[in-house]
Amino acid sequence: DIVMTQSPDSLAVSLGERATINCKSSQNLLFNSNNKNYLAWYQQKPGQPPKLLIYWASTRESGVPDRFSGSGSGTDFALTISSLQAEDVAVYYCQQYYTTPLFGQGTKLEIK
């Protein structure tokens, strides 16, 4: 079974600074036939459902601010927020969909 591990578990960043969250898969998520990485990122605020931010590891969902970006390939991925805003405080999850969908354990992002 694939294991998804996020780091760090929590992160405190100053407003306007860059925040980076990492996600490591125990197996390759790059599907050779279409050259796509089957990795998505979600944002979850308290009392709300997860919100899709990024899919195919780096494709921003419609309506998501361009300060959010995804990178990586194969087994190592990152979500970067280029300039942290107060409304970005949330828990962030990566999710692989190469096989049975599986979420990482989450990274809690706070303001320093």
Add this chain to the structure above:
Amino acid sequence: QVRLVQSGSELKNPGASVKVSCEASGYTFTKNSMNWVRQAPGQGPEWMGWINTDTGNPTYVQSFRGRFVFSLDPSVSTAYLQISSLEPEDTAVYYCARGAYRGGDYYFFDYWGQGTLVTVSS
């Protein structure tokens, strides 16, 4: 606009059953899969499985086979999750989530219901 609206919170005794509904609007119901996701208190989301909204065929993750049943009523664009023989460990928020279509059906989720809290306690 796409919306998934779930039924309200439930408080159940152990051994009882519960049925959660998820009414979809703003898109053609049968064009996307409907998925169910559990989130236990303080935990990350856990995918339970999905139902083919065109055929009604459900698929369950191993750990959700037996007491969990996915069903549909396409005439009212609604999906259902029924849980029988409830246990305290079933206490969680249950979400319906639409499977994304990006030139094909993929198992990431672009729209989510607001969640239904099911609490199992005597």
